[in-house]
Amino acid sequence: MSKPIRRLAAEETWREALPVRDAQTAWLDAARAEAHARFAELGLPTPRTENWRWSDIHRYLNAPYAPLAEAPLDNDVLQALLQSHLLGVADASVMVFVNGRFSQQHSRIMEEEGVEILALSEAPVAIDWADIAADADDAVDLLNMAHVTDGALIRVRAGVDASIPLLIVNVAAGAQGHSVALRHFIRVEEGAHFTLFEAQLGGGDMVASQITRAIVHDDASLTRVQVNERDEAAILLAALKAEVGAHGALHDTALLTGGRYTRQNTQVAFTGDHAEATANAAYLLRGRQHADTRLKVLHTQPHCTSRETFRCVMDEHARGAFQGLIHVFPGAAKTDGEMSAHGLLLGEDAEFDSKPELEIYHDDVVCAHGSAVGALDEQQLFYLRARGVPERTARAMLVAAFVGEVFDAVDDERVREALTAFAERWLADGTKASGEAA
Amino acid sequence: MLLEVKDLRVQVRPEDEEAEGAVKEILKGLSLAMNAGEVHAIMGPNGSGKSTLSHVLAGKPGYEVTAGEVLFDGEDILELEPEERAAKGLFLAMQYPVEIPGVAYMQFLKVAVNAQRELRGEEELSTPDFMRLVREKAQKLGISMDMLKRPVNVGFSGGEKKRMEVLQMAVLEPKLCVLDEIDSGLDIDALKVVADGVNALRDASRGFLVITHYQRLLNYIEPDFVHIMVNGRIVESGGKELALKLEREGYAAFQDAA
Numbered sequence: 107m108s109k110p111i112r113r114l115a116a117e118e119t120w121r122e123a124l125p126v127r128d129a130q131t132a133w134l135d136a137a138r139a140e141a142h143a144r145f146a147e148l149g150l151p152t153p154r155t156e157n158w159r160w161s162d163i164h165r166y167l168n169a170p171y172a173p174l175a176e177a178p179l180d181n182d183v184l185q186a187l188l189q190s191h192l193l194g195v196a197d198a199s200v201m202v203f204v205n206g207r208f209s210q211q212h213s214r215i216m217e218e219e220g221v222e223i224l225a226l227s228e229a230p231v232a233i234d235w236a237d238i239a240a241d242a243d244d245a246v247d248l249l250n251m252a253h254v255t256d257g258a259l260i261r262v263r264a265g266v267d268a269s270i271p272l273l274i275v276n277v278a279a280g281a282q283g284h285s286v287a288l289r290h291f292i293r294v295e296e297g298a299h300f301t302l303f304e305a306q307l308g309g310g311d312m313v314a315s316q317i318t319r320a321i322v323h324d325d326a327s328l329t330r331v332q333v334n335e336r337d338e339a340a341i342l343l344a345a346l347k348a349e350v351g352a353h354g355a356l357h358d359t360a361l362l363t364g365g366r367y368t369r370q371n372t373q374v375a376f377t378g379d380h381a382e383a384t385a386n387a388a389y390l391l392r393g394r395q396h397a398d399t400r401l402k403v404l405h406t407q408p409h410c411t412s413r414e415t416f417r418c419v420m421d422e423h424a425r426g427a428f429q430g431l432i433h434v435f436p437g438a439a440k441t442d443g444e445m446s447a448h449g450l451l452l453g454e455d456a457e458f459d460s461k462p463e464l465e466i467y468h469d470d471v472v473c474a475h476g477s478a479v480g481a482l483d484e485q486q487l488f489y490l491r492a493r494g495v496p497e498r499t500a501r502a503m504l505v506a507a508f509v510g511e512v513f514d515a516v517d518d519e520r521v522r523e524a525l526t527a528f529a530e531r532w533l534a535d536g537t538k539a540s541g542e543a544a
Numbered sequence: 545m546l547l548e549v550k551d552l553r554v555q556v557r558p559e560d561e562e563a564e565g566a567v568k569e570i571l572k573g574l575s576l577a578m579n580a581g582e583v584h585a586i587m588g589p590n591g592s593g594k595s596t597l598s599h600v601l602a603g604k605p606g607y608e609v610t611a612g613e614v615l616f617d618g619e620d621i622l623e624l625e626p627e628e629r630a631a632k633g634l635f636l637a638m639q640y641p642v643e644i645p646g647v648a649y650m651q652f653l654k655v656a657v658n659a660q661r662e663l664r665g666e667e668e669l670s671t672p673d674f675m676r677l678v679r680e681k682a683q684k685l686g687i688s689m690d691m692l693k694r695p696v697n698v699g700f701s702g703g704e705k706k707r708m709e710v711l712q713m714a715v716l717e718p719k720l721c722v723l724d725e726i727d728s729g730l731d732i733d734a735l736k737v738v739a740d741g742v743n744a745l746r747d748a749s750r751g752f753l754v755i756t757h758y759q760r761l762l763n764y765i766e767p768d769f770v771h772i773m774v775n776g777r778i779v780e781s782g783g784k785e786l787a788l789k790l791e792r793e794g795y796a797a798f799q800d801a802a
Contacts, residue, residue: 488604489638489641491625491626491627491630492636493652493656493712493716494627494716495627495655496663497627499659503652504644506646507644507646511646
């Protein structure tokens with residue numbers, strides 16, 4: 107017998123809260139109102155919704171989290187966050203959004219021919235090349251649309267191989283008890299190439315909602331690296347919705363290591379043949395952290411390739427979840443898809459739930475999926491120790507090796523090294539932190 | 545004395561503490577003594593406890609010492625962690641070197657060398673000094689630097705794995721090398737390479753404990769002393785001629801003694 111689903115405090119608040127009206131982005135008001143009305147009809151997903159089976163958002167969204175209007179800004183906290191995050195090493199243009207608002211003062215956008223970058227709040231009217239509409243059946247997307255205050259709009263013109271990546275920093279400082287919503291849109295036109303970094307920082311007990319929509323045209327490519335380094339009280343609802351054209355490519359990498367609860371929805375749809383997509387992620391979770399990814403790769407076109415690699419480490423009482431689907435549509439001949447999700451449990455109470463799925467409606471395809479969960483290998487541990495490596499170092503080396511595969515695929519050398527170094531010290535840092543607390 | 549094992553008794557601890565019936569005594573009062581500069585061979589049939597002895601010396605978890613002691617350089621090491629024993633100069637060349645995907649061999653060696661130095665209170669070896677050391681030792685063993693860029697033992701042949709164990713020995717310069725069936729899985733050419741590597745490390749300050757099934761290995765690594773191990777005990781000790789006797793007569797004659 108199942109329990110009745112009670113309405114969440116946050117959901118109540120969001121239903122009642124008027125959609126944001128913002129003089130600067132008045133052109134969005136109609137879309138906000140429409141999304142708000144549709145969200146009120148749909149409501150948030152429940153644990154009975156299959157896509158959300160491993161995320162009991164009732165546990166997390168049990169406070170009001172009203173959309174943030176104006177927040178007192180702690181500049182010292184903000185500066186400290188901006189100076190010490192992992193993706194800060196990237197040699198890139200920087201767009202900083204503080205508490206859901208673009209901050210010119212903290213941003214540094216370098217000009218590059220054929221690359222347009224602006225904040226949603228800077229657009230006086232709807233931008234014709236930026237389609238930021240929400241999916242009418244996705245409550246989290248609608249909620250984001252209803253309360254969106256800002257975001258990044260990026261256009262890379264045809265044939266431009268952009269040399270300056272963009273780092274988008276989504277930071278909260280002093281937003282406790284509230285929610286903020288950003289929507290990013292990126293359009294990489296025919297034959298163009300672009301690299302995007304996304305950092306999630308700060309927090310406190312708050313909800314950050316972020317939707318990134320990416321349209322990758324024929325022969326174009328987009329590389330994205332996302333890092334969630336929010337503090338242990340924060341909740342992040344993030345999504346990437348991407349379309350990839352013929353001979354195009356999307357390479358997405360995520361490190362989820364911050365936040366109390368992270369939900370990542372990734373959906374990639376091929377809109378042309380011979381396209382490729384990779385969606386990889388590493389989880390490094392401890393305490394009572396919970397991260398859950400719902401990944402869908404829609405092979406609607408023939409001759410497309412996709413690779414999804416998830417390496418998830420859970421220490422103490424942390425919980426990781428992964429639901430991945432490779433969907434091969436009728437006519438998607440010669441599809442080549444491979445999905446693997448491995449969990450490494452360090453704590454006795456840690457948990458990993460994984461469900462990689464294939465749905466195949468065409469014969470001539472090669473698809474595979476795999477999933478495994480286990481503890482550290484005692485033989486490997488002994489081998490390292492027998493050579494003089496102290497147990498703590500040996501454990502840290504094996505953890506870094508486990509997630510290393512995900513970071514090895516990152517092209518940007520500085521970012522790759524920063525992520526690898528972080529993985530190497532993650533275990534030791536945690537031991538130190540727990541030791542100090544005790 | 546480099547190594548003194550006195551009346552050592554060892555049980556395999558069952559995974560489930562409740563299952564007392566599963567407790568099995570493997571070493572049943574084993575004694576052994578060796579000096580620096582000596583090569584001792586331990587020969588014995590399957591199941592006699594040879595690998596258990598090597599594991600217990602190195603400190604592998606899962607064994608329970610119920611009696612006896614192990615003195616290394618005069619110090620009882622049974623309470624020490626595996627890494628502390630390694631830092632004191634004990635090296636176990638494993639019968640089945642473990643594959644570690646995601647850890648490059650060079651990185652592994654560097655961490656091992658410097659971890660041992662740190663435990664001994666010595667200064668860290670700089671990267672150029674370390675590279676020089678490894679290059680020199682690898683060259684002597686015919687190991688390409690490319691191999692050291694690969695993950696530890698992943699995709700290595702049996703011969704390559706054992707040769708890399710010898711490289712580790714050469715780089716770490718232990719006082720006591722325990723070779724656990726280093727000949728297993730090797731063809732005759734690979735065996736020669738490995739044996740040459742071991743022989744090159746023989747000197748007056750270093751001891752070798754060579755554990756093997758077969759006399760053949762001892763043609764290449766010539767021991768000073770040979771011990772026959774049956775049913776968890778050393779049942780006979782002698783010079784290298786004992787190995788030849790064993791080759792002629794088999795273990796049956798010694799099994800009666802146990």
